[in-house]
Amino acid sequence: MAVLVTGGAGYIGSHMVLALKDAGRSVVVIDDLSTGFRRAVPETVPFVKGCVGDERLVAKTIMEHGVDAIVHFAGSIVVPDSVRDPLDYYLNNTVRSRALLAAAVAGGVKRVVFSSTAAVYGEGSDEPLTEDEPLDPISPYGASKLMTERMLADMSRAYGLSYAALRYFNVAGADPDGRAGQSSPRATHLIKVAAQAALGGRNHLECYGDDYPTPDGTCVRDYIHVSDLAHAHLLALDHLEAGGDSFVANCGYGRGASVLEVIDAVKRCAGVDFPVHVAPRRDGDPASLVADPTRIRETVGWRPRHDDLDSIVGHALAWERQVAERGAGQA
Numbered sequence: 001m002a003v004l005v006t007g008g009a010g011y012i013g014s015h016m017v018l019a020l021k022d023a024g025r026s027v028v029v030i031d032d033l034s035t036g037f038r039r040a041v042p043e044t045v046p047f048v049k050g051c052v053g054d055e056r057l058v059a060k061t062i063m064e065h066g067v068d069a070i071v072h073f074a075g076s077i078v079v080p081d082s083v084r085d086p087l088d089y090y091l092n093n094t095v096r097s098r099a100l101l102a103a104a105v106a107g108g109v110k111r112v113v114f115s116s117t118a119a120v121y122g123e124g125s126d127e128p129l130t131e132d133e134p135l136d137p138i139s140p141y142g143a144s145k146l147m148t149e150r151m152l153a154d155m156s157r158a159y160g161l162s163y164a165a166l167r168y169f170n171v172a173g174a175d176p177d178g179r180a181g182q183s184s185p186r187a188t189h190l191i192k193v194a195a196q197a198a199l200g201g202r203n204h205l206e207c208y209g210d211d212y213p214t215p216d217g218t219c220v221r222d223y224i225h226v227s228d229l230a231h232a233h234l235l236a237l238d239h240l241e242a243g244g245d246s247f248v249a250n251c252g253y254g255r256g257a258s259v260l261e262v263i264d265a266v267k268r269c270a271g272v273d274f275p276v277h278v279a280p281r282r283d284g285d286p287a288s289l290v291a292d293p294t295r296i297r298e299t300v301g302w303r304p305r306h307d308d309l310d311s312i313v314g315h316a317l318a319w320e321r322q323v324a325e326r327g328a329g330q331a
């Protein structure tokens, strides 16, 4: 039986494919390559180029590869884009997830692990957020993900499918062995962009807002290493396969870093300085988002291995050097 990884050519999905292969699992990837890279998926892994909203293609993939579990990463991920073009986000993240899930049920898939997000919590809080926090997304991105969580909850009751919805906080870093990383030259994530600035790929970095109600005025986020996150998915899948109940859980370390702290870490680890310009606040950005990771630890026994900002930044920089050596967009 195989695990279908949607969005497996993307940043987090490609790390999940490695984690599954390292664990000796059979994997098949479906990805439309809208933001992913074919070369991010090892040649030994079957690859289907197409959209998760194509129910017939998904059904065929499930049947041909004997898929009994899906890890669903495919989606659109840029919060400010979702504010500008909400319908696009509801289409790609919600409507197409519905098609994928319909094909999954029809094809007898019993387990789904879903990429959700801290953006479902809305404005956040000064305190670490538990899963019981009110769900009140302030961006269409967060709302589009929450709708899929709700579809999964309803489906599990109606069809007996079991699921884990993992609410990631800010994912960063790269495979410690240099096999995968964030490859998109247009990526907007802070650590990626700061690594590009440190290596000369950008001439400056913009800090979006320094007047937030946080200790240094810049936004606080809980940065989680992408390999720790992939490991959490593996454990979630094991839990469901062993007959464990469906669950929703935060994925973060329980500690926040401000935008300025991240920039300092990147400059320190790279040993270079680069200009930072304070810019206006970005639409859809809550002041502070930090996870309470108790539930993921207790439910599946997750123990992070890279819970350290300098390690995350160091791995991100190492990957960015590979990207730079191969030429922009060729990683």
Ligand SMILES: NC(=O)c1ccc[n+]([C@@H]2O[C@H](COP(=O)([O-])OP(=O)(O)OC[C@H]3O[C@@H](n4cnc5c(N)ncnc54)[C@H](O)[C@@H]3O)[C@@H](O)[C@H]2O)c1
Pocket (backbone or CB within 6 Å): 006, 007, 008, 009, 010, 011, 012, 013, 030, 031, 032, 033, 034, 035, 036, 037, 050, 051, 052, 053, 072, 073, 074, 075, 076, 077, 092, 096, 115, 116, 117, 118, 167, 168, 169, 170, 171, 172
């Ligand atoms: N990166 C983060 O910090 C973060 C935080 C919270 C949640 N997430 C979620 O994790 C998932 C993966 O994010 P990522 O950072 O790896 O992004 P990414 O853009 O690198 O990966 C997404 C992948 O999905 C593919 N894709 C998009 N729409 C598709 C479709 N309709 N059909 C088939 N393939 C499609 C893209 O080509 C890409 O390979 C997303 O669902 C995102 O919402 C990411």
Ligand SMILES: O=c1ccn([C@@H]2O[C@H](COP(=O)(O)OP(=O)(O)O[C@H]3O[C@H](CO)[C@H](O)[C@H](O)[C@H]3O)[C@@H](O)[C@H]2O)c(=O)[nH]1
Pocket (backbone or CB within 6 Å): 077, 078, 079, 116, 117, 118, 119, 168, 169, 170, 171, 188, 189, 190, 191, 193, 205, 206, 207, 208, 209, 219, 220, 221, 259, 282, 285, 289
């Ligand atoms: O060039 C930049 C890029 C980012 N930031 C700031 O850095 C912080 C982190 O921004 P990212 O773009 O790296 O990440 P987000 O917090 O916007 O969003 C990420 O985490 C969210 C959950 O916390 C969602 O899940 C989303 O998919 C994922 O992109 C924000 O305050 C942002 O304003 C800057 O100041 N300058």
